[in-house]
Amino acid sequence: MGQAQAFETDFWKDANLRKMWDDIVPGAPRKTLSYVLTQEAIALYCKSVGETHPIYFDEAYARTTRYGGLIAPPSIHILLMFSCTPADDWMRSPGTVNAGQSWSYNIPARPNDTITLQARALDKFIKRERLFVVHDNVFFNQRGEVICSGRGWTIRPQ
Amino acid sequence: MTTTFENLKAGDTIDGPTFAVSRESIRLFCDASLDYNPLHLDDDYMKGSFGKTSFGGIIMHGMNNFGLISRMITDWAYPAGAIHRRLETRWVKPVKPGDTIQPMGVVKSKQETAKSRWVLIDVLVRNQEGDKVATGEAMVEFP
Numbered sequence: 001m002g003q004a005q006a007f008e009t010d011f012w013k014d015a016n017l018r019k020m021w022d023d024i025v026p027g028a029p030r031k032t033l034s035y036v037l038t039q040e041a042i043a044l045y046c047k048s049v050g051e052t053h054p055i056y057f058d059e060a061y062a063r064t065t066r067y068g069g070l071i072a073p074p075s076i077h078i079l080l081m082f083s084c085t086p087a088d089d090w091m092r093s094p095g096t097v098n099a100g101q102s103w104s105y106n107i108p109a110r111p112n113d114t115i116t117l118q119a120r121a122l123d124k125f126i127k128r129e130r131l132f133v134v135h136d137n138v139f140f141n142q143r144g145e146v147i148c149s150g151r152g153w154t155i156r157p158q
Numbered sequence: 159m160t161t162t163f164e165n166l167k168a169g170d171t172i173d174g175p176t177f178a179v180s181r182e183s184i185r186l187f188c189d190a191s192l193d194y195n196p197l198h199l200d201d202d203y204m205k206g207s208f209g210k211t212s213f214g215g216i217i218m219h220g221m222n223n224f225g226l227i228s229r230m231i232t233d234w235a236y237p238a239g240a241i242h243r244r245l246e247t248r249w250v251k252p253v254k255p256g257d258t259i260q261p262m263g264v265v266k267s268k269q270e271t272a273k274s275r276w277v278l279i280d281v282l283v284r285n286q287e288g289d290k291v292a293t294g295e296a297m298v299e300f301p
Contacts, residue, residue, distance in 0.1 A: 009194045041190075044261060048183070048190035049225035066239070075228035078221045082192035094196045094203070098220040100294075102246035144240050156209055 005014035008087045008103075017088040021131040021156040024090060024121045032117040035083040039111040042072045045079050073107035077148050080109070080139055092133070095157030099132070103150035107141075114142040122151065131156040159218070161238040163275045163300035166265055172279065174230030174261030179218050181255045186236075187222050214291045220252040223283050224293040227261045231279070234263070240277070240300045247294035258286045262301050263296065 008014065010065040042127050046056050054061040062070045085091060109115060116139070133156055138149040177183075188194050197204045197217055201300050224247050231242045253259055261280040271274070276297055283292040 007192055009188075011194050011196060014300050045190040045225075049222065049229055050177060050185045051225075053236065055236065057289045073228060073232065076247075077219075078193075078225060086194045092181075092195070096195060097197065098249065100246070100248035101221070101224060102244070105242060117292045128259075 003069065007083070011092045011094050011122060014087045014092075015094060018093045019090045020065065020093075021124060021158070024124055024133055024156075026121045026134075028120060030089060030119040030121070031086050032084050032119055033086055035080065037083075037109055037113045037114045037115055038075070039070070041079060041083075042070075042111060045076055046066040046073060049073075049075070063123065067108060068123050070111050072110065074103070074105045074108065074148065076097070076109050077103060077137075077139055079135065080115055080117065081148065084115060084139070085119070088155075090133075091154070091158055097155040099153040099155055101150055103148055105148045106146045109139070109141065109147050113147075115147070116140045131158060161240075163240075163268065164279065165180060166268060166277055168265055168267055170265040172234050172263035172265075174226060174231060174283075176260045176261070177222075177226055177259055179222075179255055179257045179259060181216070181254055181273070184216065184222075184255065187219050187225075191219065191220055191221065206293040213252055215254060217253075218257075220247075220249040220292070221261070223247065223249065223253070223261070226259070226295070227263075227281050227283065227292070227294065229262045230251050231281075231298060232259070235298050238300065240298050242296065243276075243299045244297035245281070245294060246296075247292050249292050251285070251289055252290050253285065257291075259283050259291060262290075266295070 119137040122136045125132050136151045139147040161243040261283045263281045266278045266280050279295045
């Protein structure tokens with residue numbers, strides 16, 4: 001597993017390096033990166049979906065809760081999916097259309113956690129002329145504890 | 159009334175937050191999620207077609223729906239001491255700048271297992287026309 005480099009926001013740049021639907025092998029692991037989740041990244045994610053609960057922002061309040069400190073919202077895996085994968089990961093292929101996702105939550109991610117990901121394509125199929133890939137993913141913290149696990153269904157660009 | 163496992167019943171509703179979608183909100187979600195897919199950024203690119211689908215302009219991230227639904231569930235669960243354990247969603251209609259969307263939930267059933275108590279919730283997101291843009295199911299674990 002590598003370390004995260006500066007994030008490339010131009011998803012066209014490495015497009016030719018990414019696997020197309022035909023190349024994706026269900027069961028083959030995806031390359032992943034470890035990522036330190038900062039309070040700033042959590043706050044930016046919260047802002048983007050309007051999260052205002054103090055358990056994400058107010059340390060004094062968070063200490064009084066069952067969690068004993070600040071946590072990230074469960075849906076922080078939306079960010080982790082891109083922060084824990086490299087620029088040539090096929091999830092970044094321009095035109096990738098998200099058809100649906102399912103996620104199970106075990107324990108919350110927290111500020112300063114070092115997050116790792118185990119990920120693979122699980123299945124691929126054709127339906128109504130569209131090329132689908134099912135991907136499955138498990139995020140862990142630095143103690144090897146499962147944070148959350150999930151599957152996504154994407155329609156691949158042709 | 160405080161929400162408890164005992165007083166919840168099928169058909170109870172959960173109102174989520176309204177969310178005004180704009181080019182700026184979509185760009186903010188790009189920066190927050192690191193998902194810079196041109197579907198969400200590039201109008202010229204979006205004039206094309208995607209296999210069998212044509213969008214006509216940039217669209218909101220499907221996962222922005224997911225984040226709003228999750229926000230609704232956690233804001234509802236935390237005061238009850240409950241934990242958001244699962245969310246499954248499907249996107250049924252694209253969301254575009256200028257739309258206003260709102261998630262909601264309907265309690266579907268309750269179930270006790272050997273070690274815990276669960277509430278199953280049907281969730282959906284509607285746009286300003288009342289059209290469903292996302293549907294799904296959530297599971298919340300109660301004390």
